Amino acid sequence: MALFDLPLDELEHYAPRVPVQPDFDEFWSSTLAEARLHDLAVALEPVDNGLAVIDTFDVSFAGFAGDRVRAWLHLPRGASGRLPVIVEFAGYGSGRGLAHQNTIYAQAGYAHLVTDNRGQGQWTVGDTPDPSPASGTGPIGGYLTRGITAPGDHYYRRLFTDAVRAVDAVATLANVDASRIMVAGASQGGAIALAAAALHPAVFAAMIDIPFLCHVDRAVRITDRLPYREVVDYLARYRDREGVALRTLSYFDGANFAPRITTEALYSVALMDTTCPPSTVYAAYNAHAGPKEIAVYPFNDHEGGGEFHRVRQLEWLGRVLSRPSPGVTSS
Amino acid sequence: MALFDLPLDELEHYAPRVPVQPDFDEFWSSTLAEARLHDLAVALEPVDNGLAVIDTFDVSFAGFAGDRVRAWLHLPRGASGRLPVIVEFAGYGSGRGLAHQNTIYAQAGYAHLVTDNRGQGQWTVGDTPDPSPASGTGPIGGYLTRGITAPGDHYYRRLFTDAVRAVDAVATLANVDASRIMVAGASQGGAIALAAAALHPAVFAAMIDIPFLCHVDRAVRITDRLPYREVVDYLARYRDREGVALRTLSYFDGANFAPRITTEALYSVALMDTTCPPSTVYAAYNAHAGPKEIAVYPFNDHEGGGEFHRVRQLEWLGRVLSRPSPGVTSS
């Protein structure tokens, strides 16, 4: 795919005015407060993952509306003490997968929480339904238009709340260093990580790869790829709902979360990414209020930096975690 | 699309053994009994459809679990007395549309109920959500895999129950001749009409076009087109669920409803239909227990007989309705 978005030198200074509603913060604080009325009720069950060097637990906790959300917790076998933890969110259509599938951060010596996405599970297996009655009507397929006529009904309100509760949950675990909680994800996972980093003060650092759901009102006009295309298809049918739909999505826009994040972050972007166009990624990155760096992959589409970026992430994690913990006071 | 299924002479005698569970009838009778515990609560509101010769009402009634289901009722303006009624079910991804969109049977002089499909509304506008918590996990997109691990949770249990309640609802209307209720639909609409005709004794006749959801265990093996492909995609991911998934779908299989239908019916089939392959249509048609005829379109794909078949339907309706009403006793 050829370059189709802004050139890199413009991207580096791209600072669009992304619409945000005045009650954005209130919306989220009340949403989280409401969710926290439910007992978190973290449960852990050891599972047989078939592996010799990684221990895996089937974790569940109360997410949005108290709905049970599942995750895998992977620990390097034989590790002692409290480990830094990476809470990883999966991409669009993916669940937590099978127990042995994604253990990379545990292999690297960290606690690794692989969360389910409620109601998802096409590309990797999922175990968490989305029992909300607020599904709305609209296009077949996808999550982006579920409940799009009201922020309170929207699917991503539930999913992002689950993510914040996942951070709540790991903070309670015996093997985890609650002062070193990192969030991570690619594509939809990056969008979730942006929300979690903005909404949960305990997040220590974030890894945001080719994030989805950023600068949505631009994205829906410059790409015709799924999942953004779901919004286009919806508005092509419901021609009278552009205002209400884009207003709803603004509550979940990464470019609105980014200025509310003060923790350190490593982003990545692909300049030929037609699924999450680079200008939408930079709209979030340039607004990020904490220390930050970004890896640029000039010839990649939405696969992004892939295995090369993994190397960079492992190196970055080592570097970031070698700094004094914010929870440790020298005396 | 070239011919890819059985030749016509084999189709005409095709009588496969379609799996059916022993509690099929019990499943449906208890499902309907439960739904009928909710007050039907039919409501009618006149709407401005912009038309001079058709009156349209916004109808709602209690469907599955008492959820409100919407429909349009069209009447030829100035009609007096009780009219035969066609209850029409929409295809996959479609809702009832806007009020002026589909008035064909009212133009032809009948009462015409155009029902919504809960949670649908991509190809035509929908107004009825599916508030059920039983959505399950699974592939992005589609309704076929929602709740596929248990018949009681499956989406089509709710949708078919809505259809039966739609028949309940029209029977209460002042302008409608309750002894002349017909059900109709194409593709998914044909599947719904099959269910309604089998499950509701008040149905007088049925028009079943290129029906979806018939002989599912064959369909998923001979076509890779959506929506059947949703099942294939699901089983390609959840490789351990073939048994449970196909068992669930058997409760909604038109080939299991057809032998339970004794009313008269007009079917249609297209021999190059790769969405609803002809052998799956004949599996239902050949099992249909009432008087029947079928229009065969040799060179059509899933568009079927289209406007030509509409002519045949109008002629067939006139013929069927000219017979003595079952509700009329000569004396």
Added chain:
Amino acid sequence: MALFDLPLDELEHYAPRVPVQPDFDEFWSSTLAEARLHDLAVALEPVDNGLAVIDTFDVSFAGFAGDRVRAWLHLPRGASGRLPVIVEFAGYGSGRGLAHQNTIYAQAGYAHLVTDNRGQGQWTVGDTPDPSPASGTGPIGGYLTRGITAPGDHYYRRLFTDAVRAVDAVATLANVDASRIMVAGASQGGAIALAAAALHPAVFAAMIDIPFLCHVDRAVRITDRLPYREVVDYLARYRDREGVALRTLSYFDGANFAPRITTEALYSVALMDTTCPPSTVYAAYNAHAGPKEIAVYPFNDHEGGGEFHRVRQLEWLGRVLSRPSPGVTSS
């Protein structure tokens, strides 16, 4: 499909210099004069459309070169007096269809003439051949390159002349108010309506949707979709004919008809329309010399405003027709 043409604020002021030949008006006046040498010979036959509230007549009249052109005339049953009439032209590859297919304006209380396109009839059935010997050589498929080497031979000379004669024909009908003749059409139908509104002084108002054949010399350079692509394919083969081909097409360019139209019009445009790009629509709209308004559909491709725009059209028709007729003098 993402936005690919000019942004909306530029479109609203887009006023390109569209090439026009000095004998444009002479070409058309002599063409029409010649056609009118043939007796119009309007014929009406009632047909059985299977409908109870609409009467349909099979109409024919002498079009270009006196060739017989067919149309359906729909009237609301029982209407009395002279009705305003909508003369509707069909899109590319479509004929008048079957008698019951498109009755929307008759349902709305108007006389409704649905015309055939000579030689067309792929998407809906057609009944009018194009017996002209002036077909030329060139690419397989399509009408755009038929006779492209000379304006006098070009297919659209014949088709647009048929349209003018259709207006002549409806003006003679007993049930029609000849002072309230409206023309309408989408895509190719919009191109025909533009021509008819410019060429026939009896046209009272026009509805022009996502019109084809506007600002052709730009269209063939910015879209690779059919039907404009037929011109590209032709010039890719006949590399020496760019001048003559574009000169010929300028005689049929809506952007050259628009400044010659003084009647009121409702346009529509879709900003993601890759078949009839928005700048080519605005090239006509901005040049339209009469009262005008335009409905903008930001997320639609060539399906345009669809059923939502129909609602707007019915409302607009009511508004426009409530004004004093030009044929009525107050005294």
Added chain:
Amino acid sequence: MALFDLPLDELEHYAPRVPVQPDFDEFWSSTLAEARLHDLAVALEPVDNGLAVIDTFDVSFAGFAGDRVRAWLHLPRGASGRLPVIVEFAGYGSGRGLAHQNTIYAQAGYAHLVTDNRGQGQWTVGDTPDPSPASGTGPIGGYLTRGITAPGDHYYRRLFTDAVRAVDAVATLANVDASRIMVAGASQGGAIALAAAALHPAVFAAMIDIPFLCHVDRAVRITDRLPYREVVDYLARYRDREGVALRTLSYFDGANFAPRITTEALYSVALMDTTCPPSTVYAAYNAHAGPKEIAVYPFNDHEGGGEFHRVRQLEWLGRVLSRPSPGVTSS
């Protein structure tokens, strides 16, 4: 493309009953008689082809209805005496091209007539219009459905008659040995050559490659590729015309011409040919009444034997022409 038709050993014995009308021969004899009422009026103009070893003439003659048909005549420069001639017919959508484009048989030492296809000219340039008024209505694109409702109106009646007249024309040329006229063509060109060989007694031999228009009633059911698909698309719209359309096409079916050919022929077939499926080619080949051989290309789609088959053709021509001329009596 994988094998999709019958296996080779079945093909070699494939002898379907191809429908033929009782007046088939009468249809053609009267058609040709009528065409021959027009003066053949062969005209030759030398043209500058830019070549040093080939002389080219722009030939024209009276085809169907006396319409002027164009062709190139290529001669090896400096050839003396009367040369055997190959009359070559072009494929679907092709004209005679430019004067230097196709000279292969002249390079090989023969006279070479490259004929135009009336109204065609997309893939190579054409110079011959199809001025017939009998175009009919129907699908956009293609020639197969032009006039499909009556054999007398069908496009191929005109095109095949042109071909017979082309043979008439070459027989009059000073440089040509009229006892050694060969016809040749691939795909549509093969269909034309079959017709010419059956209809013109002066044809000495024929080269028929991957011929189109053979066993049409099977072809339209086993392939969805153009051009056969034009018939499918037509019948998918005009659902009531299967009988009349296939009856019309039977007058132009190569499998009906083949049993009427007694001259020697070289055929070729490709077993993965989805445009002209191998069983349809064998339906003609197996019915061919004269001496014959066939080159089989097992892994080719519609490109067939290409440059390898050209080598075989040149060898075959040398062999066939070394036999005593039918016009030479030994004494």
Added chain:
Amino acid sequence: MALFDLPLDELEHYAPRVPVQPDFDEFWSSTLAEARLHDLAVALEPVDNGLAVIDTFDVSFAGFAGDRVRAWLHLPRGASGRLPVIVEFAGYGSGRGLAHQNTIYAQAGYAHLVTDNRGQGQWTVGDTPDPSPASGTGPIGGYLTRGITAPGDHYYRRLFTDAVRAVDAVATLANVDASRIMVAGASQGGAIALAAAALHPAVFAAMIDIPFLCHVDRAVRITDRLPYREVVDYLARYRDREGVALRTLSYFDGANFAPRITTEALYSVALMDTTCPPSTVYAAYNAHAGPKEIAVYPFNDHEGGGEFHRVRQLEWLGRVLSRPSPGVTSS
């Protein structure tokens, strides 16, 4: 993708006669003997993989013609004693990847050798060139046609020899139990594993997933997917080489290796696999001469059993390895 090959009950008994040359065994014994003239020269370098629980070594050894071949050796950190080893071969177009990418068998407690494919490296990074001069001419792309005119020149002679030498190499390693060498691979990797298991007596067991290069003379006729399509494309151009090409490929056909394998094996097959059709997999499986089982995935295309099959493999490995080692004698 719908079912397109034989039904399962026929597959289970499918025993085609796959062509094999009389010197097949001699070809391979001399090939290997020649390769073993080169010093194996195994080299190991520890690398930083960024992981805490896996140690990785950059391995190289002398493959075909003594060319250096690279691999990763992964060991569970802290393991002591000699470990069973899985030698894994990568799929078409893949190299060994980066050091952290594929460690699954080491995570499971085994030694894990991930080998490079010479000259490959599109889907995962490769580090091993193919310096052979025997590349031949032919279609762009792919390995299947490199050297296809002579078995001695063919690419897979080199690649399979590398695989045998990889087994030679692991047998020399200090951490490896040479009596417990397993080979594994999917698609092309399965083809290589079949060759290695047949050609190397030290192989203890094999895991063969959806193998490529089996029953090639059938495969090239029933699928048009790459990579088999490379052969079709080659023979479509080089129409005179069917015999020589298929003869060459017979030396590398898994269905010829399978009857020469007596070790235990776990196969997998996907019934909707259009890349490696199920009948070609069963042609090898049914001929396999050792103990065997096969996992059947009815709704999968070439992704096969994926993560579900991994679970089965880990379970199978545990079961197979719990049996007495062939190298251990009880006394």
Added chain:
Amino acid sequence: MALFDLPLDELEHYAPRVPVQPDFDEFWSSTLAEARLHDLAVALEPVDNGLAVIDTFDVSFAGFAGDRVRAWLHLPRGASGRLPVIVEFAGYGSGRGLAHQNTIYAQAGYAHLVTDNRGQGQWTVGDTPDPSPASGTGPIGGYLTRGITAPGDHYYRRLFTDAVRAVDAVATLANVDASRIMVAGASQGGAIALAAAALHPAVFAAMIDIPFLCHVDRAVRITDRLPYREVVDYLARYRDREGVALRTLSYFDGANFAPRITTEALYSVALMDTTCPPSTVYAAYNAHAGPKEIAVYPFNDHEGGGEFHRVRQLEWLGRVLSRPSPGVTSS
């Protein structure tokens, strides 16, 4: 394909700074010097091409590293004296074809050398392998990434050297006028002709059509079509090699050869060419240091001027060759 690159008036003045390494000239002079250490060893064998007016010889000579390179030499039969010669290079994936396939310049009265491309031969048959060991690793398919990590290893070093040696070879032939050697080619053939014209002082004139491999660092960013896409695919995998890869390709960039060419040239460009975008062609054309003209085809994709441009070439050749030969001194 719509216009996607710069408008024509900008193209005509487009003069980008194309990166070039300081040792560019040294790289090529040493490369050629090294190749010329091998005896050229031109061999000619007459072949039977089946033609009567063209004589063809199978030519071979020592190319890069002394590897044997094949070509066809075509001569008009009976020509006497030394003829001007056109050395023609084939496009991507093509070889010299069969002996009768491409004789156009010999038909026009010139000597015509049709060269093979080493290792190629998909679209037309090839007879010359590429026995170099320097193939590297990387993406499946294509020549552009073979040896991309070092200029000395790159495939095009070998291919361009073969081209220079082809010119050396024709200069030795008895029938050829060594003062009138022309090079020609389209696409990859144009790239080779650019290299040969720059690197060989005996080249008298050049015909460069829609050349590939010009301004590569722009091309890989503005088109996603093959073959440029091979570079994109390579860099999408090997994300750390952008610098080294583009540096290597700069040694083969036509925009770097063009300023080194002082002979007369005819170029052609297609404005809708998505394979070799027009700005990359103009980057070479505008830098060409000799007399030049360019044919612009506004509506063509990569097929360019085709048969129309052939006419222009034959005319241009006649004009250029009518000038006094540089090898002829007037006295």
